[in-house]
Amino acid sequence: MVETRARRRALTHRVRRGRFGGAARAAGGLRRRRRRHPKHRSLQRPGAELATGRRRLHGGGRGPVPHRVSATAATGRRTAGADGATARGRGRQYRDRLYAAPKNTNVQLLWYRTDLVAEPPQTWAEMIRTAQQLQAQGRTHRILTMGARYEGLVVLYNTLVASVGGRILNDAGDEVVLDEGAVQALELLKRFATSGVTSPSLSNAVEDPVRLEFQDGGGAFQLSWPYVYPALQEGAPELAPRVSRAGD
Template identity: 50%
Template sequence: MERVQQVAARRQRVDRPRRSGTHSARVLPALALLAVLLGACGTGGSGPPTLNWYNFPDDSGALAGAATNCTRASGGRYRIAYHKLPRTADGQRQQLVRRLAAQDDTVDIMGLDVTWPAEFAEAQWILPWTGEMRRRATEDTLEVPLETATWRGRLYAVPYNTNTQLLWYRSDLVPRPPRTWAEMLDAARELARQGKPHYVEVQGAQYEGLTVWFNTLVASAGGSVLNTTATAPSLGPPAVRAASIMRELAVSPAADPSLSNQMEDQNRLAMESGSAAFELNYPFVYPAMKADNPGLFAHFRWAPYPAVDPDRPARPTIGGIDLAIGAYSRHRRLAFEAALCLRNRQNQMTAALRGGLPPTLRSLYADPALVEDYPFASEVLASLERASIRPKTPAYQNVSIAISHTLSPPSDIDPLPDVRSISRQIEDALQSKGLIP
């Protein structure tokens, strides 16, 4: 677009005549050409406006299909263009931040990681959902995913999908799934003593997954990373307990030798290879095991995420994507309407069945079409209803880095000093000391 304007401007400068009579004759065609070129750069010319939807790259076709479905359902009032963001969460956030900081009015709908709404809302880059739009956005929507989209009491996005971890295990090695971390580590030690596969696969690399592991354990122990107003760290005995469990696993026979480098997909591959007995991971591992190792799939089972205490259920940290409307959009009303369409029953069902992304609409978990492909649907729903969320703050990136860097590698964790260090770093982050990544 900018290049077209520059070319047209240069054409006018080069063609500028010395006599006024010739000036008019030559400038009019140039202006006509400029109008045609600018029209070609617009959002559809005389046709319906184009709503630009920026979201994670989806190889299943579910997102592209949703854009097509909603374009058709609009009855010609708008069309949705799905733009793929980079594959990594950091790359996605970076591109959106750059566009919004420049007040890009072509950003209409955004798929935000559940950790971003607070940051984007505080920067006034996204619009709140109010009135009838808010009512429709919250109807039949699970409460915990809605919490990720809320900041200072206002709803700033609508949950598109969600995610939660379960305990996956081999029934040929473990006839009854462990209920707590202590039971699971004891079972792993006994399997190791017998010379059987015994690893507990979990995300131990120095990245967001390590923060999620710690946050889940802290919440499961009855604590939280931040206080209720997100103004100060709230780390205490539950955090020390969480760090102690992480270290206990890391120095036990249950630890995969690659623990400090492992992410979700490496966990999946290790389980599929037959070297592990347990895996803490998202539901995408189920269809993957079915396709990659049918023999082992016959013994692949699921159970609730293990608890820290036997009398307190675990509170896994959820993931997912929330749809937000750009504050500089030229088509705000249509963008709100389109976002609701993108996350309707049909499109959430398709995303679940094709992409393995758990829906945020409660009623879908009783739909036979979902249960057929998601035999663990009831466990996912139960997990989502008692789930925890990541620390909700505009400074989340710094908070996450403080946690993942301090606790890496897990085998070197010194629980009490490390928790104190994390607390100091979070205090600095909340006071905007240091650089925001």
């Protein structure tokens, strides 16, 4: 018994002096911190990092978003109903102050060739009809966009649904509704894909190949993101002055 106690004391002494390396010293320090702060459970409970991060925000780390900016963010148009907006805001707020907000938005735009089309089409049907007229004249006519089975096709369908006033989900975003507008958008997507004025590779098309095809003069219209124009200015500066976007 005496020998066992002596060996235990010797082992403890060696751990405290660091004879067993960094891992043992770290374990010993962790135990000491727990003993010093028995009520401080952040060393043990999941989510402690989040709580610590919030304390840092409140205690002099990064400050909240200025009121003039947070007011704009709170009244922005990117809402799917009151419940959805509240859920998104809660994840960016701490103690009713906003600590994170999007710096910019990224929306799909209709780009078109001004040397081929005097004014941008106002409807999908008008765009398809205009492209078919250009095709009949033997001119550049294709409508280029993303049709592969990934995010690009989802965005295209969402755009079609929104343009006809349809809905896929309810306001709370927790129930599928698929109203008549959503069905009409599917019919419009089918007409678009089978109209003969899209790229033969539509079902495999993703962002950059679409951008490059338009940049190389292969399309009259392009449904894509804002980044394509600065890329066009750099890659095809002679074409860029003849390209505009709907709404300008």
